[in-house]
Amino acid sequence: MLRPKPRFNGSVLGMLPDKELPEVEQALVEHLNSEQSFDVRANIATLIHRYATSVIEGRVTAFLDPVLGKLGCAVQQPLLAYVLKWIRMAPGTVGISDGRQR
Numbered sequence: 273m274l275r276p277k278p279r280f281n282g283s284v285l286g287m288l289p290d291k292e293l294p295e296v297e298q299a300l301v302e303h304l305n306s307e308q309s310f311d312v313r314a315n316i317a318t319l320i321h322r323y324a325t326s327v328i329e330g331r332v333t334a335f336l337d338p339v340l341g342k343l344g345c346a347v348q349q350p351l352l353a354y355v356l357k358w359i360r361m362a363p364g365t366v367g368i369s370d371g372r373q374r
Contacts, residue, residue, distance in 0.1 A: 314344070
């Protein structure tokens with residue numbers, strides 16, 4: 273997972289537990305921001321969605337904001353799912369499912 277160009281994505285690593293791995297998230301977001309091929313960026317996006325904590329949410333959002341709607345679905349979907357996962361869990365944020373303050 274620490275490789276600049278991960279060979280596997282989150283679904284291939286499905287046999288591993290779904291727990292967060294804070295020790296790899298900084299490397300993943302740095303690799304996401306570097307020039308990568310579509311397939312490599314898609315792999316990084318799925319790994320971020322599956323294993324990153326809320327610590328890098330700001331950096332992921334900063335990456336997404338200028339390119340939202342212009343990325344391929346294989347990259348954009350896992351990154352949006354990651355952001356939504358942490359927004360839903362943050363205290364005082366609007367819940368996605370019911371629109372009420374939590």
